[in-house]
Amino acid sequence: MRLHSAERRRRLTSRLGEINFSVIGQYVDYLVEEQGVKNIFVNGTTGEGLSLSISERRRVAEEWVTKGRNKLDQIVIHVGALSLKESQELAQHAAEIGADGIAVIAPFFLKPWNKDVLINFLKEVAAAAPALPFYYYHIPALTGVKIRAEEVLGGIQEKIPTFQGLKFSDTDLLDFGQCVDQNRQRQFAFLFGVDEQLLSALVMGATGAVGSTYNYLGKKTNQMLEAFERKDFSSALNHQFCIQRFINFVVKLGFGVSQTKAIMTLVSGIPMGPPRLPLQKASREFTDNAEAKLRSLDFLSFNDLKDGNLGACS
Numbered sequence: 495m496r497l498h499s500a501e502r503r504r505r506l507t508s509r510l511g512e513i514n515f516s517v518i519g520q521y522v523d524y525l526v527e528e529q530g531v532k533n534i535f536v537n538g539t540t541g542e543g544l545s546l547s548i549s550e551r552r553r554v555a556e557e558w559v560t561k562g563r564n565k566l567d568q569i570v571i572h573v574g575a576l577s578l579k580e581s582q583e584l585a586q587h588a589a590e591i592g593a594d595g596i597a598v599i600a601p602f603f604l605k606p607w608n609k610d611v612l613i614n615f616l617k618e619v620a621a622a623a624p625a626l627p628f629y630y631y632h633i634p635a636l637t638g639v640k641i642r643a644e645e646v647l648g649g650i651q652e653k654i655p656t657f658q659g660l661k662f663s664d665t666d667l668l669d670f671g672q673c674v675d676q677n678r679q680r681q682f683a684f685l686f687g688v689d690e691q692l693l694s695a696l697v698m699g700a701t702g703a704v705g706s707t708y709n710y711l712g713k714k715t716n717q718m719l720e721a722f723e724r725k726d727f728s729s730a731l732n733h734q735f736c737i738q739r740f741i742n743f744v745v746k747l748g749f750g751v752s753q754t755k756a757i758m759t760l761v762s763g764i765p766m767g768p769p770r771l772p773l774q775k776a777s778r779e780f781t782d783n784a785e786a787k788l789r790s791l792d793f794l795s796f797n798d799l800k801d802g803n804l805g806a807c808s
């Protein structure tokens with residue numbers, strides 16, 4: 495079972511909106527030591543990969559690979575872009591620096607209109623890094639490309655020999671289940687990306703997870719994975735419900751990449767800095783509310799509350 499932190503690459507501090515590369519080493523140590531996360535997905539959604547320039551994406555990937563050496567198990571770099579050329583350049587770069595895999599989203603401005611067109615695009619990117627495992631990153635709510643993952647997977651390995659698996663960031667569990675069911679004879683990785691539904695996906699055959707909350711709820715989620723693996727489903731469900739209580743709370747306040755950064759700063763103590771425009775920094779009110787919730791669920795230690803805290807999830 496692999497758990498990936500979706501925060502991966504991190505833009506940090508700086509009033510100028512520049513990336514603070516110098517804290518990536520600290521970030522690696524935090525994920526490994528405090529959250530038990532050793533598989534990293536760099537330059538994805540949470541890392542605002544699509545808001546970065548190509549040279550920034552290259553440099554972020556290099557930092558994660560360098561700082562993660564001998565500490566992390568796997569680093570997958572997201573190399574999706576609107577321009578096939580840029581995507582290929584990033585794929586080639588990922589291979590050169592020694593990444594463990596690449597992932598690609600569907601291009602989302604001039605969109606592929608059917609499965610074959612999408613696969614043709616993915617194939618050209620994969621071919622730029624012919625020795626690297628390739629993942630299709632399915633996130634239809636953000637790309638607007640609604641081609642079902644189940645369809646995309648049909649015959650994909652024949653077209654993309656390096657195809658390794660799917661990162662599935664959608665709530666359509668019928669589609670996800672069918673991806674697994676129809677590919678049982680293959681050794682694909684099925685990485686699930688909706689953290690609040692991970693347990694349901696595990697039941698259907700998810701082999702790992704990539705998500706934003708593992709940056710600060712990695713340890714909690716690992717407890718759920720362990721319970722699931724030892725078939726203690728009641729305990730696994732308790733863990734999932736606890737995680738849901740938090741996500742449900744923040745979703746109602748307005749939750750996204752900016753808010754993830756604020757929570758990460760709060761929990762890790764590493765200054766994650768503001769997001770890049772068009773995203774806006776999370777409000778102080780959001781962070782205060784999220785902090786109170788984390789404490790009440792015992793996701794952040796708060797000794798004064800512990801004894802009488804009936805809602806605690808520890």
Ligand SMILES: CC(=O)N[C@@H]([C@@H](O)[C@H](O)[C@H](O)CO)[C@@H](O)CC(=O)C(=O)O
Nearest residue numbers: 500538539540663687688689704705706
């Ligand atoms: C739309 C979105 O940001 N989804 C997140 C989830 O982890 C999400 O934040 C979480 O399930 C809470 O809804 C991940 O799927 C994103 C992700 O893995 C990435 O950063 O590439």
